[in-house]
Every structure is written in structure tokens, then in C-alpha cells.
Amino acid sequence: xxxxxxxxxxxxxxxxxxxxxxxxxxxxxxxxxxxxxxxxxxxxxxxxxxxxxxxxxxxxxxxxxxxxxxxxxxxxxxxxxxxxxxxxxxxxxxxxxxxxxxxxxxxxxxxxxxxxxxxxxxxxxxxxxxxxxxxxxxxxxxxxxxxxxxxxxxxxxxxxxxxxxxxxxxxxxxxxxxxxxxxxxxxxxxxxxxxxxxxxxxxxxxxxxxxxxxxxxxxxxxxxxx
Amino acid sequence: xxxxxxxxxxxxxxxxxxxxxxxxxxxxxxxxxxxxxxxxxxxxxxxxxxxxxxxxxxxxxxxxxxxxxxxxxxxxxxxxxxxxxxxxxxxxxxxxxxxxxxxxxxxxxxxxxxxxxxxxxxxxxxxxxxxxxxxxxxxxxxxxxxxxxxxxxxxxxxxxxxxxxxxxxxxxxxxxxxxxxxxxxxxxxxxxxxxxxxxxxxxxxxxxxxxxxxxxxxxxxxxxxxxxxxxxxxxxxxxxxxxxxxxxxxxxxxxxxxxxxxxxxxxxxxxxxxxxxxxxxxxxxxxxxxxxxxxxxxxxxxxxxxxxxxxxxxxxxx
Numbered sequence: 270x271x272x273x274x275x276x277x278x279x280x281x282x283x284x285x286x287x288x289x290x291x292x293x294x295x296x297x298x299x300x301x302x303x304x305x306x307x308x309x310x311x312x313x314x315x316x317x318x319x320x321x322x323x324x325x326x327x328x329x330x331x332x333x334x335x336x337x338x339x340x341x342x343x344x345x346x347x348x349x350x351x352x353x354x355x356x357x358x359x360x361x362x363x364x365x366x367x368x369x370x371x372x373x374x375x376x377x378x379x380x381x382x383x384x385x386x387x388x389x390x391x392x393x394x395x396x397x398x399x400x401x402x403x404x405x406x407x408x409x410x411x412x413x414x415x416x417x418x419x420x421x422x423x424x425x426x427x428x429x430x431x432x433x434x435x436x437x438x439x440x441x442x443x444x445x446x447x448x449x450x451x452x453x454x455x456x457x458x459x460x461x462x463x464x465x466x467x468x469x470x471x472x473x474x475x476x477x478x479x480x481x482x483x484x485x486x487x488x489x490x491x492x493x494x495x
Numbered sequence: 496x497x498x499x500x501x502x503x504x505x506x507x508x509x510x511x512x513x514x515x516x517x518x519x520x521x522x523x524x525x526x527x528x529x530x531x532x533x534x535x536x537x538x539x540x541x542x543x544x545x546x547x548x549x550x551x552x553x554x555x556x557x558x559x560x561x562x563x564x565x566x567x568x569x570x571x572x573x574x575x576x577x578x579x580x581x582x583x584x585x586x587x588x589x590x591x592x593x594x595x596x597x598x599x600x601x602x603x604x605x606x607x608x609x610x611x612x613x614x615x616x617x618x619x620x621x622x623x624x625x626x627x628x629x630x631x632x633x634x635x636x637x638x639x640x641x642x643x644x645x646x647x648x649x650x651x652x653x654x655x656x657x658x659x660x661x662x663x664x665x666x667x668x669x670x671x672x673x674x675x676x677x678x679x680x681x682x683x684x685x686x687x688x689x690x691x692x693x694x695x696x697x698x699x700x701x702x703x704x705x706x707x708x709x710x711x712x713x714x715x716x717x718x719x720x721x722x723x724x725x726x727x728x729x730x731x732x733x734x735x736x737x738x739x740x741x742x743x744x745x746x747x748x749x750x751x752x753x754x755x756x757x758x759x760x761x762x763x764x765x766x767x768x769x770x771x772x773x774x775x776x777x778x779x780x781x782x783x784x785x786x787x788x789x790x791x792x793x794x795x796x797x798x799x800x801x802x803x804x805x806x807x808x809x810x811x812x813x
Contacts (some may be wrong), residue, residue, distance in 0.1 A: 318721070320812050341726070348723035358718045372722045380515060419722070 270296045270427055270458040271317060276326035278312050278482075286312035288482040289326070292489040296426070299449065299459040300489060301469045304479035310462040313479070314429050317460075318350055319343045331426070348376055351420030351457075355432035357412045359404040365391070365415050366400040372423040390422040394448060410441040417448060421457070428452060430461040434468070442468055516731065524735040528743075535740075538704050542744030545697050546791050547751040549690035550779065554756060556683050558777050563675055572653055573666045574635040580661045585633050588661060592635070597643050597652075604634040632663060694794060697744075701737050701798030708733060709806045717812040726807060733803045734796060741795020745788035752779055752787075 271294040278287040286309045294300055302310050315321040316328050319335060328336050331349065338346055359368050369387045378386070391397045394414035396407075404412050413433060420428055428449065434442035446461075446468060453459045463469060469476060475488030484490070528535045576585055585603055592601045604612070609631040614623055637656070644652060653667050709716070716729055756778035767774040779787065 320721075344720070344723045344725040344728075346723075347721065352721055358721065360715055360718060371719065374516075375719065375722055375724045375728055377513075379511070 270294050270298065270331065271460065272327070272329040273313075273316075274327040274329070276313075276316065276323045276328060278309075278316065278321065279324045286482055287316075287323075287479075290479070290482070290484055292477055292484065292487055294458055294460055294489055297453070297456045297458055298475070298489075299453040300461070300475040300477065301472075302460060302462040302477050302479065303464055303466065303469060305464065308479040309482045310479055311431055314352075314431050314460070314462055317427075317429060318352060319346055344375075348372070348423060349425050349427060351423070351425040351428045353413070353416050353420050353428065353430035353433045355435040357404070357416045359412060359415055359419075361404050363403075364400065365396060365402055365404060365407070368404065368415055369400075369418045369422050372419060376423055378423075386422055387418075390418040393421065393451075394418045410437050410444070413437065413441075413445060414448070417445070421452060426456075426458060428457055428459045430459070430463075432463055433461060434463060434465055439468070446472060516728070520732045521735045521739075524732050525739050528736065528739055538700065539740055539744050539747065542697055542700055542740060542791070542795070543747035543751060545693045545700070546744055546748035546787065546794075549686070549693055550748060550752045550787055551755060552686040552689065554752065554778065556679060556686055559679055559682075561777055562774065563672055563679070572637040572639070572649075572656065574637060574656055574659075574662050575664045575666075576633040576635065577661050577663045578632060580633060582633075584661050585635065588659065589635060592637060597640055599638040599640045600636075601638075602636050604636065606631055606633055609634060694790075697741070697791075697794045698798040698801065701740055701795050702802035704740065705733050705737055705799040705802040706806055708736060709803065709810070713810055716807070716810045720810075721812045729807055730803050734799050737795040737797075737799020737802075738792055739795070741798070742788060742792040744795070745791025748791065749779065749784045749787050753784075 271292075273290050273292050276287055276290045277285070279285045290309070290313065302313060304310050312321060316323055317330065317335075319338060323336050326336075327334050330346070335346060360371070363371075366387055369390055370383050373383050373386060388397060388400070391400055394417050396411060396414055396418065399407060399411065404415060407415065417433075430449065433449075434445050437445065442465060449459050449461060450472070476486055477484055477489060478486035574588075576588075582605070589601050589603050592598060606629045610623070610629050613631060639649065639652065649667065653665055656662060657665050719729060756776060760776040760778070763774070763776045
């Protein structure tokens with residue numbers, strides 16, 4: 270699904286966020302990305318979502334070298350990825366329903382198919398009864414689930430989550446993680462950046478640990494050269 | 496692969512979606528303009544004034560041109576005859592000119608009549624008594640037929656008349672009309688230049704308004720880009736906003752102009768009566784009104800396009 274080959278990322282101003290990172294996440298695999306803040310977790314996710322470009326090396330998604338994608342291809346690339354953020358990134362002036370429907374509207378899904386698919390996504394995250402509410406009327410955990418519903422409504426083959434449980438208590442965090450596992454069980458590849466080491470240890474998934482832009486633990490390394 | 500993007504979008508669906516989005520974007524942006532009245536209306540009024548000014552200027556020059564075309568019918572040539580010309584020779588020339596069929600009227604003013612008129616209008620009649628002989632020449636007044644002689648041919652007509660040996664000199668009363676028209680041409684040029692400046696002003700105002708709208712929705716744009724929106728998708732509502740601004744400003748400008756020309760028309764009517772003229776003030780015709788609204792809409796669209804082009808690129812998700 271995702272392959273990194275000796276990826277370097279140097280920001281303007283000289284900060285080197287990634288220094289030769291390689292790994293491969295297979296189709297339908299779920300993995301965690303850990304490390305202290307500033308270790309390069311967010312940069313790695315941004316490279317996959319084409320929010321940043323690598324300085325050197327190759328990022329391959331679904332067999333395509335996305336480092337060479339043209340700007341106008343970026344939207345179509347992002348439609349293959351469901352992204353979940355620590356701060357949810359919802360549109361706060363629109364209802365839960367409209368937030369979840371957004372990727373479908375953007376992708377040009379036929380009008381008649383939208384309600385069905387939005388409700389299916391909301392049902393999966395347990396928010397079917399809240400579709401008419403505004404995000405601000407929901408708790409933090411519920412807002413995060415709206416974000417997850419939005420990420421999966423278009424049935425992308427890959428989910429990326431950046432600290433999805435960062436602001437949640439352990440119980441809610443576990444709930445969110447089990448949601449990701451459910452999506453993984455139906456074949457969605459999942460990569461979650463988190464520093465919640467306790468939670469990660471309990472869930473038996475491969476882990477990549479970054480420190481100063483290098484991998485210090487890499488459960489996904491063998492596949493790169495395989 | 497179970498999680499794949501299994502959904503295929505047919506061409507027809509795509510087309511319908513595009514139509515639907517256009518309809519939705521246009522109504523949404525119209526509603527949002529109508530929902531925040533003060534801000535939007537202030538902008539629209541400024542735009543309307545900027546559009547109305549060239550319109551008013553256009554009407555003014557148009558009317559000034561129409562006025563001068565009225566005057567062309569009253570232009571006349573005076574031929575001053577040689578001192579030695581006899582009454583008979585003068586009569587013959589009048590006859591010849593009448594035969595040419597180019598003129599509305601040809602009349603002869605004798606030396607005596609000329610003196611009478613001079614005494615009457617000059618105010619120095621008494622001093623003329625001291626002269627032993629009449630110094631004034633005979634004059635033939637020629638009024639060209641405007642249907643047969645164009646204004647541009649007038650000068651050559653005068654020259655050909657002057658070639659007649661008994662004609663000493665001539666004067667063309669239309670001279671000042673020419674000057675008037677030169678002045679008109681200059682003011683038209685100034686008018687076009689001012690219109691151009693105002694059009695640029697409209698572009699800048701719309702561009703700035705759209706810029707603020709984009710910056711206000713910065714976070715929303717970032718989120719929408721993250722979920723895979725194309726630039727066209729993001730651009731569309733802003734373009735519609737610009738279009739609506741321009742369109743509404745055009746309509747209001749047309750209203751302003753029609754109110755103004757109606758107000759002025761009643762007083763020009765009275766003025767024309769005093770001059771025993773049939774002159775009627777020309778307002779904007781229906782097609783000109785639509786052109787004004789259309790220009791407003793186009794400027795609005797173009798102004799927002801420039802702004803969107805510049806600012807949407809700057810907003811990238813982080």
C-alpha cells in the first residue's frame with residue numbers, strides 16, 4: 270500500500286525531519302507510528318498525503334510514485350486516503366451530516382447515493398442520531414468519530430490518523446482504536462501516528478518508532494527489500 | 496480489495512453533479528450576500544457608483560452629439576460679393592445656385608438691406624450716417640440641404656463657391672460646430688480614460704472583497720483541500736460571489752442612471768421649450784442597459800477570478 274524508499278525531508282530553514290526512512294505497509298495491514306513529538310511522525314504522514322514533498326527518496330502509494338505527482342493530481346490522490354486529525358478539522362458551521370457528506374460531494378457522487386452512504390458511515394461510528402447537530406454540540410470523542418466517519422465515507426483503501434486519541438481519556442481512546450481495527454478487518458490499510466505507548470503495546474500491530482528522523486524500531490522493514 | 500474506492504461515477508452523473516454544483520454554488524453565494532446585508536451592500540453600492548459614472552458620462556456625450564446634429568441643419572454659408580458686382584450679376588449667381596439643387600435656400604441681401612441690418616444690430620448706426628457711401632458688400636446667404644451635403648463636404652463646397660469671380664470672401668457659420676465637435680471628441684477621450692480607470696477600480700474592489708472572503712474561510716478551504724477538493728470546486732463559489740456582486744451593481748447602476756435621466760429630462764424639456772426646440776434627452780436604451788449590467792457582471796467575475804487565482808494557491812493544508 271505504502272512504500273518509503275530512503276526518504277529524506279529537509280524543510281526550508283535547514284531542519285531535517287526525516288533522514289532516510291524506509292518501510293512498507295502492505296494492503297490491509299495496520300501499523301503504528303510512534304516517537305516523541307518532533308521525531309518526524311507528522312512529516313511522514315504529510316508526505317503520504319502530499320501535503321509535503323520529499324527532498325530525496327521515493328514515496329510509493331498503491332504502486333505509484335507520488336513524489337512526482339503534479340499539483341492538479343493531488344486532489345484525486347487525497348481521495349484515496351481517509352485522514353483523521355488530532356484536532357478533528359471539522360467544519361464547525363455545518364451539521365454532522367454535511368461534514369460527513371463533504372468528501373462525497375467533492376468526489377461528485379450522485380445526489381441520490383449520498384444520504385445512504387453518509388448514514389452508513391455515521392452508523393459505523395455510532396452517531397446516527399446526531400446527524401443534524403453541529404460539531405460544537407458534541408463531545409471531543411464524538412467529534413473525533415465524526416472525523417472518522419468523514420474519513421471512511423468514501424471507502425478509501427488507506428486511513429491515516431495523526432494522534433487520533435491525543436485529547437481523549439483512555440476509555441475513549443480504546444474505543445477509537447477498536448473502530449480503526451474494525452475498518453482494518455474489512456481490508457482497509459491503517460497507519461496511526463500516536464505516542465500512547467501503553468495503548469499501542471496492548472494492540473498487537475507492527476510499530477515504526479522514529480527518533481530524530483530515523484527509524485529506531487521498524488517492524489515493517491523486511492518487506493522493503495523483499 | 497474490500498476497502499477500495501469501489502464507487503464508479505458515470506459521465507452522466509458527473510455532468511449532473513456539475514450542473515447541481517453550479518446551481519447550488521450560485522444560490523448559496525447569492526444567499527450569503529443577501530444574508531450579510533450591510534457589508535455586501537456597501538460593496539455593491541460602491542461598485543454601482545463606479546459603474547454608473549461612465550454610464551452618465553456616456554449619456555452626456557451622447558446627448559451633446561445629438562444636440563450638435565440638430566444644429567447642423569441650421570448651418571449657413573455667407574458669400575460676400577466683390578465691391579464692383581452689379582445687382583444683376585448677383586441675381587444671376589443666386590439663380591445658378593438655386594439650379595444646383597444642393598441648397599435649402601439661397602437669398603440675396605442687397606447693400607441697402609445689409610446697411611439697415613448693420614444699423615439695427617451694431618449699435619453704432621449714428622456714426623454710419625457720417626459715411627458718404629455704403630461700405631458694405633452684397634451678401635448671398637446659402638443654406639446647404641443637409642440631406643445632400645455632408646458636414647465633411649462643407650469645406651470643399653465653400654472653396655468651390657469662392658472660385659466664382661464675383662465672390663470676394665465667404666464665411667462658414669458651421670465653423671463653431673466643428674470646434675464644438677472637436678471638444679466633444681476630446682471629452683469623449685477623457686471619458687473613455689475615466690471609464691477605464693473606474694473599470695479597474697471595480698476589478699480591484701471585487702478582487703479585494705473576494706480576497707477577504709477567501710481569508711475568512713481559510714481553515715475551511717484547508718479542510719476541503721485535505722478531503723480531496725479540486726481547485727475548481729473551491730473556486731466556484733467565490734467566482735459566483737464576484738459575478739453576483741457585479742450583476743447587482745450593474746442593475747443598481749442602471750437604476751441610478753434611469754432615475755437621473757428622468758429627473759434631468761423634465762428640466763431639459765422646459766429648456767428646449769424656451770428655445771422652441773423639439774430636443775429630447777436620450778437615456779440608456781434597453782440594449783445599453785443590458786450591456787451595462789453585463790459589463791458589471793463580467794467585471795465582477797473577472798475581478799474575483801484574479802483574486803481567487805492568486806490567493807487559493809497560497810492556502811495549503813498544514
